[in-house]
Amino acid sequence: MMVATLQINKVSKTFNNESEKVHVLDNINLSVQQDEFLSVIGPSGCGKSTLLKLIAGLDLNYEGNIVLGTKEVIGPSKDRGFIFQEHRLFPWLTVEKNIAGNLSLKDPDTRKRVDNLITLVNLKGFEKAYPRQLSGGMSQRVAIARALLRNPEVLLLDEPFGALDAFTRSHLQEALLEIWKKNQTTMVLVTHDIDEAIFLSSRVVVMDSKPGRIKANVVIDLPYPRRRTSKSFQEFRTAILNHLDHKVEDVEDWSI
């Protein structure tokens, strides 16, 4: 029944920092199902962003292997959409041309799909705007539309909402959940925001730093939409905090 889309097998990565070797990732084994929304959480420097880069194929200098479906990852590809922390739009292109990228808007099929995506990410009326005229949240929505146009099997998200204000962030989180349900795209989200991870994911992977290892797998079996204030939400929060080596007492609103 369950289809393992993404397989990460014995992946290790070291950076050579002048004299010393830094183990960024140490023997990471992870398999992600097709219908999963996976979050990777951990302290900064635990290699979670590096892991995402390896899955994207932007860095091929590592041990072990990564397989998507039946194909081994040997470079970047449209199969694996990537949303970066910054929007990374091309500043010389308008919103619609940024989404289209190397596809021509003169092609009626592309035109239609771009228009649909612009509606989906709520940017109607901004088709001809340049990135400098957009707010941070709007730019990030353009970046999401750009990735979705390629119908990726997996969407890799590297702290995509970290630089946004709280209101925009929660709005985009809900939009992302909708896209996940609608498009059946496997999601792999790297974040340092525990609430974000629990709110969105079907499973949370907790990582340790130096060397980067997987510490725990927490399946979040709460029904959607989730309420951040609910008791079960708080329980998951505590559980993940415990895994991250925080003391339970640190959580103020933990009470029975």
Place this chain on the structure above:
Amino acid sequence: MSTQTIVQNKSISIKKRNTNSKKGKIIFRGLFLPIAIILLWQILGSAGILPAQLFSSPLLILTSFLELVQSGELGAHLQISLTRALLGFSLGGFFGLLIGIIVGMNKKSEQYLNPTIQMLRTIPLLVITPLFIMWFGFGELSKVLLIALGTFFPLYLQTFLGIRNVDQKLYDVAQILEYNRLEKVTKLMIPAALPNILLGIRLGLSAAWMCLVVAELLGADQGVGFMIQDARSFMQTDIVFVGIIIFALAGKISDSIVRFLENRLLKWQDSFKA
């Protein structure tokens, strides 16, 4: 209360009038010196204080300009000069852009080509001119090639620089979206390097004009530079001045065209506009 409003209104209208007259004043200040010099020049020339052979009076320059235009002489010289400049600029600009892109995109070709180009760049073009005349004769080829060489370096340099300034982060995006090699050049590298490329075109244009003058002064039987050289040997100072003014105008106009292009093509830039 009401008097206050009236006073305020008054001060606003005074302010407005002030800015209007200020603009006029600024333009007047800018024009003051040239007009004063031309007037003084004309007066001193008419009074016979300035030697007429060395300093043709502004009026004389104007009349000989009109004469040259009417006889078609200026038009013919200008046409030849513009053709040379355009040919040389296109040739040098094309190769500057092309090699700039290749060297910018490929480390190996940088290691092979860049040191040599940087070395050749430091040789003053005036030194090469006699060599070009010996190799390619007094004909059009040597002139066009000299102009091309002058244009090549700034365009090569700026294109190379512009491509090396392309954000690695945007390159990653192009990779993930599976841009092919050609698309990476035309849809990422060139647009991103465009501010530098346009600067290169501007610098290349002024280099092209300079090389044109050098080539035409040193050996030619047609062209504005030749016209100047020819007039000099007959002490026709007025025609020399006409030639100089033509070069100044041509330089200014071509620069304005590139500026216009910059404004249109770089409107996406979020740069400080004072």
